[in-house]
Amino acid sequence: MSEARQAIFAAIRRSLHVTGAEAPRRQIVTERLERAPKGIVPARGQLDAEGRTALFKAQAERVSATVARVPAATDVPGEVARYLRDNNLPASVRMGADPRLAAMPWAQTALEIGQGRSYGKDLSSVSHAAAGVAETGTLVMTSGPDNPTTLNFLADNHIVVVEAQDILGDYESVWRKLRGSFGKGLMPRTVNLITGPSRSADIAHTLLLGAHGPRNLHIVIVG
Amino acid sequence: MSVHATSPQFKANAHEALGDAQLQDALSHVRSGFVVNRAASAALLPEFEALRDSARDIKNHTLAHLDLYLEAFEEKVKAAGGHVHFARDVDEANAIVIDICKRHAAKSVTKGKSMISEEMGLNHVLEANGIKAVETDLGEYIIQLRNETPSHIIAPAVHLTQAQVEADFRRVHQDLPQTRDLTEPTSLLSEARAILREKFLAADIGITGANFLVAETGTSIIVTNEGNGDLTQTLPKVHIALASIEKLVPTLEDVAQLLRVLARSATGQDMSVYTTLSTGPRRPDDVDGPEEYHVVILDNGRSSMLGGDFQDMLRCIRCGACMNHCPVYQAVGGHAYGWVYPGPMGAVLTPTLIGVDKAGHLPNASTFCGRCESVCPVRIPLPKLMRFWRDRAFTRHLMPAPQRLGLAFWGAFAKRPWLYRLATSFAMPMLAFLSRGKGRFTSLPLAKGWTATRDFPAPQGATFQAQWKQRRAA
Numbered sequence: 001m002s003e004a005r006q007a008i009f010a011a012i013r014r015s016l017h018v019t020g021a022e023a024p025r026r027q028i029v030t031e032r033l034e035r036a037p038k039g040i041v042p043a044r045g046q047l048d049a050e051g052r053t054a055l056f057k058a059q060a061e062r063v064s065a066t067v068a069r070v071p072a073a074t075d076v077p078g079e080v081a082r083y084l085r086d087n088n089l090p091a092s093v094r095m096g097a098d099p100r101l102a103a104m105p106w107a108q109t110a111l112e113i114g115q116g117r118s119y120g121k122d123l124s125s126v127s128h129a130a131a132g133v134a135e136t137g138t139l140v141m142t143s144g145p146d147n148p149t150t151l152n153f154l155a156d157n158h159i160v161v162v163e164a165q166d167i168l169g170d171y172e173s174v175w176r177k178l179r180g181s182f183g184k185g186l187m188p189r190t191v192n193l194i195t196g197p198s199r200s201a202d203i204a205h206t207l208l209l210g211a212h213g214p215r216n217l218h219i220v221i222v223g
Numbered sequence: 224m225s226v227h228a229t230s231p232q233f234k235a236n237a238h239e240a241l242g243d244a245q246l247q248d249a250l251s252h253v254r255s256g257f258v259v260n261r262a263a264s265a266a267l268l269p270e271f272e273a274l275r276d277s278a279r280d281i282k283n284h285t286l287a288h289l290d291l292y293l294e295a296f297e298e299k300v301k302a303a304g305g306h307v308h309f310a311r312d313v314d315e316a317n318a319i320v321i322d323i324c325k326r327h328a329a330k331s332v333t334k335g336k337s338m339i340s341e342e343m344g345l346n347h348v349l350e351a352n353g354i355k356a357v358e359t360d361l362g363e364y365i366i367q368l369r370n371e372t373p374s375h376i377i378a379p380a381v382h383l384t385q386a387q388v389e390a391d392f393r394r395v396h397q398d399l400p401q402t403r404d405l406t407e408p409t410s411l412l413s414e415a416r417a418i419l420r421e422k423f424l425a426a427d428i429g430i431t432g433a434n435f436l437v438a439e440t441g442t443s444i445i446v447t448n449e450g451n452g453d454l455t456q457t458l459p460k461v462h463i464a465l466a467s468i469e470k471l472v473p474t475l476e477d478v479a480q481l482l483r484v485l486a487r488s489a490t491g492q493d494m495s496v497y498t499t500l501s502t503g504p505r506r507p508d509d510v511d512g513p514e515e516y517h518v519v520i521l522d523n524g525r526s527s528m529l530g531g532d533f534q535d536m537l538r539c540i541r542c543g544a545c546m547n548h549c550p551v552y553q554a555v556g557g558h559a560y561g562w563v564y565p566g567p568m569g570a571v572l573t574p575t576l577i578g579v580d581k582a583g584h585l586p587n588a589s590t591f592c593g594r595c596e597s598v599c600p601v602r603i604p605l606p607k608l609m610r611f612w613r614d615r616a617f618t619r620h621l622m623p624a625p626q627r628l629g630l631a632f633w634g635a636f637a638k639r640p641w642l643y644r645l646a647t648s649f650a651m652p653m654l655a656f657l658s659r660g661k662g663r664f665t666s667l668p669l670a671k672g673w674t675a676t677r678d679f680p681a682p683q684g685a686t687f688q689a690q691w692k693q694r695r696a697a
Binding site: 004005009013015017018029036043118120135136138143170185187194196197204208211213214 | 252256268269270273274277281284287288289290291292293294295299303309310311315359360361362365378379380381384385388408409411412416419420423424438439440441442448449450451453454457458468473474475476477478479480482483490492493494495496497498499500501502503504505506508509510511512520522526527528529530531
């Protein structure tokens with residue numbers, strides 16, 4: 001299909017009256033890709049750390065997520081156990097190999113912990129977010145053995161741990177953080193920006209939660 | 224094999240739609256829901272109008288450098304271990320998909336929502352090749368059961384009532400007890416969720432669309448609320464993303480600008496539930512995700528829109544705001560437009576893609592009220608572009624003779640102000656006199672199309688220009 005590729009590039013260049021070899025044009029594109037200039041960043045998320053956490057919580061709750069805040073990482077297993085108990089859910093969760101999760105005192109609870117990706121048999125899963133976005137109450141999840149993508153979608157109840165210090169004001173700050181972790185121009189296989197539990201309004205225009213992804217999204221803010 | 228177009232029968236389609244009580248019931252939600260929600264969410268973001276300017280500028284910049292951003296994107300996808308395929312037309316795009324499916328001996332394919340796939344008529348092609356395609360977006364699933372096409376680009380089943388969906392589920396889901404209770408929308412949703420969950424887990428290949436392709440990172444992005452697109456592209460061995468050339472954006476920063484206007488314009492959400500960035504196949508350490516990642520980039524006539532009258536249309540990010548706000552769409556729904564893209568954006572795009580000879584009615588299906596342009600997140604001048612099509616249809620003699628004659632007659636007056644003034648100064652008092660003081664006509668010769676369904680207001684007796692002059696003097 002390289003013939004199609006050539007034809008399409010030729011057609012685009014014909015329409016734009018360019019050859020593709022013009023140095024100034026190439027320069028403009030290279031610079032933009034390199035510098036990645038910011039556009040308009042809403043003032044909404046430009047707050048101090050405490051303000052960002054408060055806004056993140058309010059925005060996440062607006063889109064039907066539930067949010068709890070615990071003082072330290074050691075409190076997370078207790079909060080997960082409480083959430084499951086209060087919602088009459090089995091005391092069983094699946095999670096990936098994230099060292100931050102692994103370091104938590106799960107043995108102090110009666111929770112049964114499954115390890116690794118989901119094949120659709122798990123009612124509840126626990127993930128650790130790479131970041132939160134205050135602007136819209138959005139979680140940022142990166143794929144990999146630590147937090148497999150299937151855990152974000154297959155369980156009915158998704159519990160996500162996010163550290164307060166990772167709650168950023170806006171998406172632009174998220175990109176900066178991702179570039180710091182993976183390198184400029186490089187990405188993990190999947191980055192999921194998740195804003196509330198799954199929903200659909202395709203039947204009779206009625207907004208219903210739990211379409212194909214999790215029916216419930218519970219966020220645990222640490223710190 | 225493209226989708227069969229009924230756009231040439233727009234007038235008959237529209238007439239039928241107006242008399243369809245179920246459709247009218249379903250469409251009432253467009254008027255109330257989408258319009259109100261967009262206004263509310265836009266009002267909550269002080270920077271919204273500035274972001275629309277920013278979104279427009281990003282798209283303009285990208286289109287002006289499209290060849291170079293496509294090159295950059297392709298290079299990045301390859302570097303991440305993915306494959307990029309270019310297709311000049313829908314036949315080439317279908318052949319690429321079928322080839323990938325055959326190489327993996329695929330029997331079942333799950334699909335996330337993709338308008339490009341509709342443009343390609345991909346489901347029929349897959350079926351003809353013995354591959355079962357399952358649409359997984361709830362709305363798309365419902366219309367697939369009915370063997371219909373989407374009537375809206377983001378709410379494909381917006382034309383259906385709950386009772387219709389219930390009847391379809393009972394008809395198709397034969398394995399389930401006929402006595403089950405489906406009176407609540409939640410029970411319909413749960414049933415579809417359970418059935419589609421099995422399809423997700425069994426699929427050999429997952430096909431999605433793409434809202435954006437990011438040149439900086441070689442990433443394709445989907446934006447959804449249900450999570451079906453993510454299950455589609457995460458569980459099978461192969462992920463194919465279908466996109467058209469104008470989906471390119473330079474950087475992640477540019478994506479942030481566009482995301483801030485997309486969901487607000489579409490559904491009135493600040494952000495859709497799932498915005499997913501996919502780059503290449505699964506990495507060596509990954510425990511899930513597809514082993515192969517393909518991006519199919521379709522031209523299908525778009526490159527010829529660059530640098531010309533219709534380039535602005537290539538800024539479209541497919542939010543659906545123009546159709547939600549269009550009085551014509553609100554009255555007749557999407558199917559009347561007769562091809563993949565309905566509403567004002569369809570009225571501009573469809574003639575480009577299937578020819579103005581077939582779709583010439585669509586740009587005429589507008590009162591030029593301007594609401595579409597006023598809500599477009601990338602500020603596409605839709606009425607102006609529809610006017611370009613009307614102009615071309617006239618120049619190319621594609622209109623019926625009486626219509627041409629009427630326009631030529633009107634043109635003769637409009638181009639000669641003195642003649643116009645003279646004619647109206649006679650005609651207005653005459654019409655006022657003929658209405659016999661009732662202020663309206665219930666029937667008029669040569670205007671039965673109008674008076675059959677509504678009265679024609681009668682002139683007051685003096686022309687606008689005469690009244691203007693008089694008031695200025697006073």
